[in-house]
Amino acid sequence: MSDSAAAASVRQGKRLKPRSGRRTFWRYRWLYLFMVPGIIYYLIYQYVPMLGLVVAFQDYNLLKGVTGSPWVGLDNFRTVFSSPDFPVLMKNTLLLSVYRIIFNMLPDLILALMLNEIRVRWFKKWVQTLTYGPHFLSWIIVYGLVYAFFAPGSGLVTTFMRDMGWSSVDVLTNSSVFRPMLILTEIWKSTGYGAIIYLAALANINQELYEAAAIDGAGRWRQLWNVTLPGVRDVFVLMLILRLGHILDAGFEQVYIFLNVRVYDVGDILDTWIFRRGIEQMQFSVPAAVGVFKSMIGLVLVLGANKIAKKLGGSGIW
Structure with a gap:
């Protein structure tokens, strides 16, 4: 050419x-x-x-707006970090978030594995319906149920224990059981719905792998460890990374509804403090600084967890 x-x-x-x-x-x-x-x-x-x-x-003022409010630099961040409440808020937030990661992710996976092993279709659908249902209840309704059973002096369980001559269990206003109560109600409400993701991952596992394992003499437990769990590992890591990105959230709606004055020392978190400071006291700059701080921590954790997941052989988020 x-x-x-x-x-x-x-x-x-x-x-x-x-x-x-x-x-x-x-x-x-x-x-x-x-x-x-x-x-x-x-x-x-x-x-x-x-x-x-x-x-x-800024020292934000509603009447002046963003353009008219004076610039204060990092003063709002200094106010947050020097507050005597900040260490307690961080401790409560991190503890509740870590508890949610540890105790909420495993029940999702375990329920999905159990449902995957059920071969009776009608029983499997019945269990799925029963476990998915609580997800569609609001936290106000869940709190109403807990209050109906464990209200001090008038709850069904507390009344029964009192009538039987046993010592009553103070659930809603007892600092020592407030966090376990939050985790247990979260497990009851979200486990069934969270298992859907793992069921989808289990459905995508190549069935020929199970057949090959059965030919090699592997039983159900060996197939679980060598085929099933590796098949959902990437999904589990992905969900872990996403949860780490929200580690400073700690479930505002649930905590705010269940929170009362007697459990502030173990239940007050960053988001509830932001709500009181920003909405109730009309101070917007300091809560905005806390929001920026939370976003930066979440970004660092997501990037770090994603990098570690890739080094360990996982796919990560990207």
């Missing part, structure tokens, strides 16, 4: 590329159209509110 012909071919290829791109876009136009609501949602509710981060560096 001559130089002029090659040059003409290159020019023709360059002219065809834009048309090829437009044809591809037009071919998948409906898929792109389906992406628009999601993109708009994230722009409005995830990215645009990030402009409000400047409030953390």
Whole structure:
């Protein structure tokens, strides 16, 4: 091919590329159209509110707004870190979050493994329905149920124990059992729904692996350890990384509803403190600084956990 012909071919290829791109876009136009609501949602509710981060560096005033409020630099962060309540808040938040990671992830996986072993279809559906149901109850209803059973002096369980002459159990206002009560109610409410993810991962495991293991003489327990658990390892690591990103959240809605004055020393967390300071006392700058601090910690933990997961042979998030 001559130089002029090659040059003409290159020019023709360059002219065809834009048309090829437009044809591809037009071919998948409906898929792109389906992406628009999601993109708009994230722009409005995830990215645009990030402009409000400047409030953390201002002495924000509602009347003056973001543009008129004076700039104070890092004073709000100094106020947070020098507060005598901050060590207690961090301790309670981290403990509750770690308890949730340890005691909430394993029940999800265990329930999924048990459901995967059930061969009677009607019984499996019955168990799934029974365990999924609590997820759709609000925390207010869950608190109402707990209060009905364990209210001091009038709950069903406390009344029964009193009538039997036994010592009553103070659940709602006892600092020593407040955290276990939060974890147990969280397990009861979310385990069934959390198992759905692991059931989907179990369904994607190649059945030929089980057949090969059975031919090699592996029983159900050996198949569980050598086939099933490795098959859901990546999903478990992914869920762990996502939970680490929210380690400073500790479940605001549940804690706020169950919280009372007698258990502040073990139940008051960063989010409940932010709510009281920001909404009840109308001080927005200090809670915004706490929000920035939480976001930075979550970002560092997600990046670190993802890197460690990849070094250990997992897929991570990206």
